[in-house]
Amino acid sequence: MGVTGPGVTGMPVPVWVALAEVEHTIRFVDVGGWRTRILTAGDGDAVPVVLMAGTGGHLEAYAHNIAALAADRRVIAYDYPGHGYSTTATSDLEIGAYVEHLLGLLAVLGIDRAHLCGESLGGWVAIKVAAAHPGRVARLVLNTPGGTMATPEVMERIRSLSQAAADDPTPERVRARLEWLMADPATVTDELVAIRRAIYSRPGFATSMRHILCLQDPAIRRRNLVTAPELASIAAPTLVVWTSDDPSGPAGAGMDMAAGIPDGRFELIIGAGHWPQWEQHATFNRLVGGFLATQGI
Numbered sequence: 001m002g003v004t005g006p007g008v009t010g011m012p013v014p015v016w017v018a019l020a021e022v023e024h025t026i027r028f029v030d031v032g033g034w035r036t037r038i039l040t041a042g043d044g045d046a047v048p049v050v051l052m053a054g055t056g057g058h059l060e061a062y063a064h065n066i067a068a069l070a071a072d073r074r075v076i077a078y079d080y081p082g083h084g085y086s087t088t089a090t091s092d093l094e095i096g097a098y099v100e101h102l103l104g105l106l107a108v109l110g111i112d113r114a115h116l117c118g119e120s121l122g123g124w125v126a127i128k129v130a131a132a133h134p135g136r137v138a139r140l141v142l143n144t145p146g147g148t149m150a151t152p153e154v155m156e157r158i159r160s161l162s163q164a165a166a167d168d169p170t171p172e173r174v175r176a177r178l179e180w181l182m183a184d185p186a187t188v189t190d191e192l193v194a195i196r197r198a199i200y201s202r203p204g205f206a207t208s209m210r211h212i213l214c215l216q217d218p219a220i221r222r223r224n225l226v227t228a229p230e231l232a233s234i235a236a237p238t239l240v241v242w243t244s245d246d247p248s249g250p251a252g253a254g255m256d257m258a259a260g261i262p263d264g265r266f267e268l269i270i271g272a273g274h275w276p277q278w279e280q281h282a283t284f285n286r287l288v289g290g291f292l293a294t295q296g297i
Contacts, residue, residue, distance in 0.1 A: 012278065014191050015060050021067035028085075031104040037085040038078040038105070042070025047138045049115040049292060050102070051077040052122025054146075054274070056162045056177075056212055058084035060195050061119065064281035068289060076114075078105060080121075084199055088208035094215065095147075095224040098125040099132070106136065115292055117141040120248070120274060121215075124226065130238075131230040140238040141288050144274050147226035148257060149249050150218060157247075159216040166209035169200035183245035183273040231260035238264045239291045241284070243272040265291075 012018070024041035039059050049069055051062040059077035069075050081101050082089030102125060106114060115138050118126035123145025130137040157180065165177040174197050179185040199205065214220050238261045242254030251268055258264035267287055272279040 012064055012187060012189060012281070014189070015063040015195065018063045019066060022070050024066065024070075029105070029108050031101055031108055033087075034081045034101060035087045036078055036081075036101070036105060038076060038109075039066070041066050041075045042073055044073050046073035046292075047113060047115055048074035048076060048111055049117055050106075050111075051075065052102075052116065052118035052126060053077075053080075053083070054120030054122060055158060055215070056083065056166070056209060057119075057121075058196070058199055060192075061275065062277055065277050065285055065288070068281075068285035069292070071289075072293070076105075076109065076111075082208045082212050085202070088202065088204040089211040090204075090207065092211045092214035092220070094220065095125060095128055099128050102129060103133065103136070112136070113138050115139045115141070117143065117288060118145060119143040119277060120146050123147065124224075127226050127230065127234070130234045130236050131226075134233070134235040137236045139292060139294075140234065140236045141241065141291065142238060142254075142257065143241045143277060143284075144243060144246050144248060144254070145240070145257065146248065147224075149253055150221050150225065151249060152218070154248055155216040155218070155221065159213050162213060163206075163209055165196075166200045166206045169197045171197065174200060180247060181274040182279055183243070183271055184279060187279050228260055231257065231264075232262065234261050234264075236263070237291075237294070239287070240264060240266050241276060241287065242266070242268055243274070243276050243280075244268065244270045245273045248274055 022041045026039045028035050053061040058079050062077050066075050079086040082093050116126035123142040124147035161177045165173040175193050178188040240254045240258040242251040255266050258266035269276045269280050277284045
């Protein structure tokens with residue numbers, strides 16, 4: 001277990017500036033009928049890393065990590081079904097749908113084995129894939145992951161803030177949803193608000209959000225939760241990252257998760273909320289880059 005202090009001060013640089021540091025492409029691919037937006041960057045023979053955002057999120061959540069992680073390997077970031085600029089959802093999306101989509105995306109891209117780096121919902125999906133398909137996952141980074149908790153107050157907060165922002169994507173409502181994620185509300189830039197407003201203003205997105213948020217329903221959530229046997233079955237070396245100010249739950253939840261994984265390691269980042277990859281990206285990049293750079297991986 002480690003405790004890591006802030007790795008960056010001041011406001012994040014603009015997303016477009018961060019992404020300009022590395023050659024990359026953004027395109028759409030068909031994955032099981034879902035028109036899926038993906039970003040790819042980097043090259044090399046090392047195992048690629050797939051970056052996976054949280055509920056209602058989009059690939060720009062990793063804008064400050066892509067260049068660093070692509071220095072010595074291929075990086076893929078993508079929008080889930082119902083999220084970002086991928087096809088909007090017209091029926092509920094439970095965890096199995098995200099797992100199937102990710103496996104389909106890897107097949108389309110010709111990737112047999114990858115590192116999975118998932119934040120919140122992304123971590124939840126990554127755990128399920130690693131438990132059910134161990135040969136497909138080299139290493140796991142679980143960044144403030146979901147899937148083990150079902151706290152009514154947190155679920156209701158996510159549901160109310162997210163749906164309000166999708167139903168009426170004013171700057172104020174979108175900003176309120178984003179500020180809930182952060183330790184420091186000042187890290188929610190006008191640019192980030194504008195990016196999310198554009199996505200949430202897409203035709204059909206308010207309905208899509210309702211289907212995304214099915215996992216905040218207690219009964220639906222219960223049948224999708226990560227189990228102790230699933231954690232125990234994970235063969236991949238795993239880094240669990242939690243933060244000092246995560247609104248989704250205490251750091252103890254991350255420590256318990258790491259303890260339940262045979263080759264699990266825990267790191268605490270100080271001065272971040274639910275998006276340490278954004279608020280403390282220098283620290284996050286150092287931790288994750290070092291973890292993925294282990295010899296033979």
